[in-house]
Amino acid sequence: MSNAFACSIKRIRFDENYQPADSTRLTTNFANLARGESREQNLRNTLRMINNRFNALAHWDNPQSDRYSVEIDIISVDLDIEGKGQTFPVIETLKTTIVDHQTHQRIDGMIGNSFSSYVRDYDFSVVLPAYFKNQPKSNAPENFGDLHGKLYQYLVNSEVFKAEFKKLPVICLSVSTTKTYYQTANQHAVLGIEYKQDEYSLTDDYFHKMGLTVRYFQPKNSAAPLAFYFSGDLLRDYTDLELISAISTMETFQKIYRPEIYNANSAAGQVYQASLEHPDYSLTQIVYDRVERNQLAVKQGQWTEEHFIKPYQNILQQWAANYAVERNDVKTNAA
Numbered sequence: 001m002s003n004a005f006a007c008s009i010k011r012i013r014f015d016e017n018y019q020p021a022d023s024t025r026l027t028t029n030f031a032n033l034a035r036g037e038s039r040e041q042n043l044r045n046t047l048r049m050i051n052n053r054f055n056a057l058a059h060w061d062n063p064q065s066d067r068y069s070v071e072i073d074i075i076s077v078d079l080d081i082e083g084k085g086q087t088f089p090v091i092e093t094l095k096t097t098i099v100d101h102q103t104h105q106r107i108d109g110m111i112g113n114s115f116s117s118y119v120r121d122y123d124f125s126v127v128l129p130a131y132f133k134n135q136p137k138s139n140a141p142e143n144f145g146d147l148h149g150k151l152y153q154y155l156v157n158s159e160v161f162k163a164e165f166k167k168l169p170v171i172c173l174s175v176s177t178t179k180t181y182y183q184t185a186n187q188h189a190v191l192g193i194e195y196k197q198d199e200y201s202l203t204d205d206y207f208h209k210m211g212l213t214v215r216y217f218q219p220k221n222s223a224a225p226l227a228f229y230f231s232g233d234l235l236r237d238y239t240d241l242e243l244i245s246a247i248s249t250m251e252t253f254q255k256i257y258r259p260e261i262y263n264a265n266s267a268a269g270q271v272y273q274a275s276l277e278h279p280d281y282s283l284t285q286i287v288y289d290r291v292e293r294n295q296l297a298v299k300q301g302q303w304t305e306e307h308f309i310k311p312y313q314n315i316l317q318q319w320a321a322n323y324a325v326e327r328n329d330v331k332t333n334a335a
Contacts, residue, residue: 003080003083004080004081004082004083005079005080005081005083005154005319006079006080006083007077007078007079007080007154007155007158007160007161008077008078008080008087008160009075009076009077009078009160009161009164010075010076010078011073011074011075011076011095012073012074012076013071013072013073013074014043014072014073014074014094015043015047015071015072016040016043016044016047017040017043018034018043018074019034020034020035032288033046033256033286033288035288038286038287038288041285041287042286042287042288045284045285045286046252046253046256046286047070047072049252049255049284050070050072050248050249050252051068051069051070051248052065053247053248053251053252054068054069054070054098054244054245054248055067055068056221057190057219057220057244057247057248058240058241058244061102066101067100067101067102068098068099068100068101069098069099069101070096070097070098070099070109070245070248070249071096071097071098071099072094072095072096072097072249073094073095073096073097074092074093074094075092075093075094075095075111075164076089076091076092077089077090077091077092077093077155077156077161078090079151079155081312081315081316082312082315088118088307088308089118090117090118090119090151090152090155091115091116091117091151091152091155092114092115092116092117093111093112093113093114093115093116093169093171094110094111094112094113094114094249095109095110095111095113095165096109096110096113096242096245096246096249097109098241098245107241108166108242109241109242109245109246110169110170110238110242110243110245110246110249111165111167111168111169111170112168112169112170112171112172112230112246113169113170113171113172113245113246113249113250114171114172114249114250114253115169115171115173117148117152118300118301118303118304118308119147119148119151119304119308119309120148120206121297121300121301121304122301122302122304122305122308122309123144123145123148123206123301124297124301125297125298125300125301125302126298126301126302126304126305127141127144128140128144131144140202140205144206145205145206145209145210146209146320147316147320148206148209148210149206149208149209149210149211149325150320150323150325152210152211153210153211153325154323156168156169167237167238167242168230168231168232169230169231170228170229170230170234170238170246171207171212171228171229171230172226172227172228172229172246172247172249172250173203173226173227173229173250174226174227174254174258174261174262174274175195175216175224175225175226175227175261175274176201176202176203176204176227176274177261177273177274177275177276178201179197179199179200179201179273180197180198180271180272180273181195181196181197181216181225181268181271181272181273182195182196182197182198182270182271182272183195183218183268183269183270183271183272184196188217188235189240190219190240190243190244190247191217191219191228191234191235191243191247192217192218192219192220192222193217193218193225194215194216194217195216195217195218195225195268195272196216197216200214203227204227207229210229211231211325212229212230212231213229213230213231214227214228214229214230215227215228215230215234216228218267218268219247219251222247222251222262222267223261223262223263223264223265223266223267223268224261224262224264224267224268224272224274225268225272226247226250226251226254228246255284256284256286256288258276259281259282259283259284260275260276260277260278260279260281261274261275261276261278261281263281263282263283263284264278264280264281265280265281265282266280
């Protein structure tokens with residue numbers, strides 16, 4: 001029996017002693033914090049922000065806002081293309097566990113949250129710039145993201161992944177800075193006010209090829225809506241505490257890395273377009289090199305091309321041509 005395209009999963013705890021694995025992308029939300037002289041303080045402050053936000057949202061039977069804390073594991077899903085023991089870290093994501101200090105329970109949180117992918121770096125930092133250089137006024141190529149989408153669906157639907165996690169991931173990202181979002185009358189008790197948009201972003205289309213639909217919600221006391229990418233039914237498949245763990249984790253990272261949007265001093269209105277040029281915002285106490293982070297994404301895309309795309313190009317093309325995925329025709333799922 002062939003072991004080609006065999007999946008494996010690794011876990012590492014994200015805490016104040018966290019040291020990124022050699023295979024981790026240095027631009028990930030979590031790894032980028034664990035660099036330089038401020039690494040331990042960065043990690044402590046980040047975890048404190050996550051816990052504070054969680055308790056603010058899970059306010060019932062929680063008068064002192066200290067009932068819960070959130071533990072985070074970094075999940076790396078690796079793929080052995082040829083079945084020879086040489087693995088490549090295809091995706092990295094986060095798994096939260098909620099600790100209830102009142103009942104002394106450990107409660108499953110969300111799998112997903114952040115999303116890290118070398119192949120995505122390759123697509124956006126190598127493939128797309130080269131394509132637009134020759135065709136500057138065109139849209140992205142029709143097959144853009146096809147391989148990545150199939151790899152993602154293959155991994156999360158694998159027996160290895162299903163044995164580890166009871167539910168499919170929910171990925172929570174920033175809204176696009178190129179699209180306009182419109183507030184609706186729909187409001188969820190945890191996720192907050194729902195927004196819609198008339199036109200999907202390139203990221204929305206890219207995640208659609210991963211089999212994911214998208215909805216946009218602005219939680220209570222948030223500065224801007226978040227984009228939630230998911231399979232199935234976001235509102236029915238996940239508990240309130242699971243949703244809160246995703247919000248508190250990812251809103252914290254967005255406040256750190258996109259303070260102009262998520263740590264703005266005024267909240268999004270009925271019609272909203274995010275901007276990284278917004279001047280009225282506050283910085284967190286997290287220290288990192290923003291310019292270096294952007295430059296590393298390009299280097300990581302080039303590294304992926306050299307160590308994954310080119311060496312396995314023929315195998316990947318043949319596999320992708322024969323791997324059928326379930327395509328969801330609806331990108332957004334109204335309540």
